[in-house]
């Protein structure tokens with residue numbers, strides 16, 4: 106029986122598999138394998154891929170023993186709901202799941218609230234072990250950002266943007282982030298949604314106006330600088346750089362170099378996104394690459410972004 110406090114479930118499109126694994130390595134220091142058992146407590150709503158967190162209260166090798174253990178706890182919670190959690194690989198059909206959730210519902214005391222429960226007690230099975238616990242589901246309304254009023258062809262997919270924020274913050278809500286090349290603010294929207302402090306910067310006036318309009322549209326308040334990132338002076342816990350994309354020409358290599366060099370002066374943790382292989386450039390700045398993945402664009406295997414998670418070496 107795993108000695109963990111939480112069970113996490115994940116869902117992702119095929120082309121986001123590597124990013125989902127990278128996020129899980131950064132948040133939990135381990136890679137997910139179907140489901141993830143961990144002692145790290147993460148709010149599922151900060152991730153683009155975590156669907157829910159199951160907080161283990163009790164476990165048993167057989168179902169009846171688990172029910173006995175739950176009875177012995179004398180749990181009473183008005184407004185509760187009981188629900189079966191299907192973990193990947195669990196073949197249990199709906200009618201049987203319903204029976205199991207009803208079993209829990211009759212043991213827990215208090216008037217249930219099926220529509221707006223204050224707590225969800227849940228039961229699940231993994232590798233022949235039964236678990237009882239509290240289920241926390243992710244919120245999904247961040248997907249409203251898909252319809253942000255201003256976008257452009259180089260805007261990041263919102264799943265990538267959300268994942269970059271959770272990777273940059275490492276699941277910590279008390280951090281100050283920088284979106285160094287914010288474009289229309291795709292990354293900033295996800296950070297604001299997650300309740301993180303973030304500032305943005307772009308040297309293109311149209312991009313900054315669009316960022317501000319997008320933030321205002323969702324009633325988020327966050328500072329965005331119309332500036333070259335080299336002129337920023339604030340310090341940040343981490344920065345995300347979604348580099349400009351025409352990087353193969355000589356002049357754009359210089360742009361890349363200048364942006365990374367400027368950002369490294371402002372923070373010690375940098376998440377870099379680029380369409381081309383800039384590993385050699387990253388190595389020039391005293392940055393240690395501690396993780397990496399490629400992300401393909403849905404339906405376009407020729408369009409690939411790379412993501413490097415870097416820390417400044419002391």
Ligand SMILES: C[S@@+](CC[C@H](N)C(=O)[O-])C[C@H]1O[C@@H](n2cnc3c(N)ncnc32)[C@H](O)[C@@H]1O
Pocket residue numbers: 259260261285286287288289290291292306307308309312332333334335347348349350360364
């Ligand atoms: C790939 S786009 C970022 C897209 C953004 N992540 C989004 O989803 O909207 C790169 C941005 O970097 C900006 N940029 C280029 N050089 C810059 C610099 N030196 N300082 C700040 N921004 C810069 C460009 O104007 C462009 O908007």
